Amino acid sequence: MKLPIADTATVRAYAAVLMRRHRRPLIGIVVLHTLAATAGLAGPLILGLLVNAVTTGTTTTYINTLVLVGVAAVLTQTVVMRFAQRTSMVFGEEVFAELREEFIEAVTALPLSTVERAGTGDLVARTTNDVNKLQHAVRFGVPRVIVAVVTIVLTVVVCLVIAPLVALAMFVGVPSLLLVTRWYLKRATPGYRRESAAYATLNGTITESVEGARTVDALRLGPRRLARVDADLAEAFAAEKYTLRLRTILFPGIDATFVLAPAAVLLWGGYLASQDLVTVGAVTAIVLYCYQVTGPVWELIFWIDEIQVAAVSLARIVGVQLVDPDREPRDGTPADETIAARDVTYAYREGHNVLHGIDLDLAVGERLAVVGPSGAGKSTLGRMLAGIHPPARGSVAVGGVPLIDLPLRDLRGHVALVTQEHHVFVGSVADNLRLAQVDAPPEALERALRAVDAWDWVQAMPDGLATEVGSGGAPLTPAQAQQIALARLVLLDPHTLVLDEATSLLDPRAARHLERSLSAVLEGRTVVAIAHRLHTAHDADRVAVVDDGRIVEIGAHDDLVAAGGDYAALWHSWQHE
């Protein structure tokens, strides 16, 4: 299952809500930048006046006065610019912080079933790549666009005020400018996205080669990996060539506008001046404005481009907030701690049932081992029993209340699932454990760690429980990470536990030892252990053999062995009897 991506309308609506929420600072920013841009327009105007004055004869005082006005304009622009820039950058920081925090909030509230099925890759990409891509656009892009737009508009207005007739000529290149920009912007986003995808693939290839360096060496995959790098580079080159082609059209298109405009103004202005309709100074000023407005126009096009690219990231970020909840808490208090599955059916894909109407009752304090071939539906059954997915048909209930009717907080108190997935969070060992019980005292942590045979190595770490682990901290082996996950479960202490290959990364003997110490602590708790090692089954109260989405055999180990079915055959070959 893929996570949703918001459509354009939703993204626009979201951006509009953000803007509306920050209307006041936005207005402030526009006002400040308008002031700054106004002051910045003084230069050509003063020069125009000077040209007029010099041509017709003037006084030193007049020149000095004009220059002083120029000094005042520069000083004003300096001061206003300082505040305008600061306000807009602070604004960008605030909006972006808000956006990313809202996003993380939405991610951590995703329904259990979505998290289980979507996989972490896509979510991690959205949290890192997309958020970072957006950062540039929101922090710098939005303020820059405001500045560019304000400057362009004011420049045009001033030209129209000085000499509307002359100013008409400056628009000579505008139609072609708009056309070529439109042409470019339509194609640019897919082009640049292809580029970044190509580089991401290249980085992935290198990452794989480095992380799998041993495998590459062992199987003599070097030439293959090399060919892959070259193929990725070739794709990056093709992507670069495409955007380069776009720019080869865009650049001359825009440059032409700014070559044509001043020449046209000069010629047309010259004609008007010869008819005494305008002054030479006015024409001069407008020619200079034509040059001066080049920068802001380029900047605007650049940022529209960037913002377009960022909008795709925003669509993926907003998309996460569109996932519907997979359950609605209803009233009902479980009568007791028994778990009962009735006619549980489930399909990940329409028409491909993974479970076919499973019935199962778990007695309180019972230990059930689930065995069966890969792909038989053991893990899916485990998830149903833990209330992760709502079943397609049938129900799993605790004390008569369907698991999916329970509020999440309560559900965790009843049933918890530990899989072979091992993630160590950035933080201390204690932080990692306290996820399950925020206020757990150190003694409780010790007890939990002892229960999973982890106390010795935790104590041997540089700072014991306070040792920083996770990305950037002390490295833990996958087996140790699994022990931490189990210790967490001990702290959480639900009455029913589902362990899906939860000790598979330990070596067999250590695994068995751990399972024994764990079962001592979990005395009285109901445990469903999905396992690929038969000793787990041997130690359990009952064994369920799952094949092709059905429970084909269920009963005590000895009874099953005596019955002489599948399980017995397996056990005998294992036993070598």
Added chain:
Amino acid sequence: MRSLPLADPGTPPTSGPSALLWWLARRQWGILLVAVLLGVTMFACQAFTPYIVGRAVDDGLSHGFGPELWRACGTLLALGLVVIVTSAIGHRYDIANWLRASFTASQLVGRTVSRSGHAITAELPTGEVVSAVANDALRIGEVYAHAAHFLGSLVAYGVVAALMLRVSVPLGLVVILGLPTVAAALGLLVKPLQRKQAAQREASGRLTTLGADTVSGLRILRGIGGESVFTGRYREQSQTTRRRGVEVAQTQSVLDALQVLLPGMFVVVLIWMGAHLAQAGTLTPGQLVSTYGFAAFLAWPVQNATMMLQATSRAHIGAGKVVKVLRVVPSTGATPAAADAPEPGVRLVDEVSGLVVKPGRVLALVSADPDESARIATRLGRFDDDAERETPVRLGGVLLSDLDKDDVRSRIVVAEATPQLFSGPLGGELDVRGTASRDDLLRVIATADAHDVLDSVPDGLAGELPEKGRSLSGGQRQRVALARALLIDPEILVLVEPTSAVDAHTEARIAVRLTEARRGRTTVLVTASPLVLDHVDEVAFLQDGVVVARGRHEDLLDDVAYRAVVGRLMDEEVMAR
């Protein structure tokens, strides 16, 4: 544009970053030269433009609408046309330079990575190697892309200075001396800004890590709680990042303001001087306009010079990091072969443990310490010449380390316990030698009992595996890796714990098919699983790193120590019997 990547990236010097940068420059001197010529032409034309505008004001506007004005406008258009063409073609050459240099650097890193074996991970963190391609190679390219603009800017500066000096010596001197002063002053202010930007980037990097960490462990979080702790942590870091950003804004806004103030004042001073000269009659109005135009234009070359400085320093740092990767010496085969390869069908002997691998037999290696047997099996494949000097292995009496490395790899294949899968079409990833037929593929898939993988990858054999085969379960990955190793079908195949992650049902099936498939071919299996041991020709039992017993599994079971290791029952139960 020449197509990239190049077939042969060449052999670079690894003496230092500067040597690498020069080497790259020399390899692409042709396109560098063209780019620089185009850049110089473009900037020279740009520098002339204000001069022509000034002439137009004097000749055209002041003397009425006539041929002078037409000529001036024509010249402006002609200059503009040259600028348009040289800028568009120049941009293509700049990009060509950038891509050529950075792709070459990426290729070189790719080459090192695919040959190094585990030496690369032993010497450098994965992140640093990936970053050499993801960042450093691109930074290296930038310096070649900026070269043309930089040299063009220098020429433009010279042109403007010469033109100004011709008009008026004092004005010329102000330009020649004033502008570098302004640039230097701005340069000084960049330092504190960069410090704050670095602090902001660091905070933002930590935030990204935190986000990725939360999302990677999201299944755990959603399963047992703790979301609020994590969103709280993220929010806190997000706010810290925002504050760092605000600090950047403080400094940046001051710098922005000064970027208005200093060049603004520079222009005002020039105009003031110019206006007085014009009033005195030594300067025409047109020359006054040119002066203003020059002053406005020169901001650009100064900006280019600053960018070049930054690009050079970044490229130097990047080249340093790339050189660090290129210096990694492969862990095996760094020196040429010293002996001829023995005939096929000879014994492989590990001297320290006394392990003899006889041709044509399927041998299992059992040890109380699974790491120990894995270590011995691994050195049969020769992975690290330095580390394995003390533990000689001989093939037909010849030291493995004396043989040609490729020869060793093609005859002996060691598949380790945690082999890595790579992204790509499933069929292609299985058939790493590219020689297998569809039937061969299906045959090894059957042997490894990996049919379910064909169902779980959309499109089966043609379907794409994601990075590291992440979409598959641990057991599925192991079976795919097993099929891949079987398909290579080497003279000697060593499999370390090939079934550790699969369930007992599957393991039982694999044991039969695997031993059947390798019957008569030299094979070493490291495993303690009775399901597998039952089917091998012979078992070698290790204690304290030495082979203490050899024989068939059922015969060795009489040995208490052996039984304790392979028995599915714990030691105490064995004792109790």
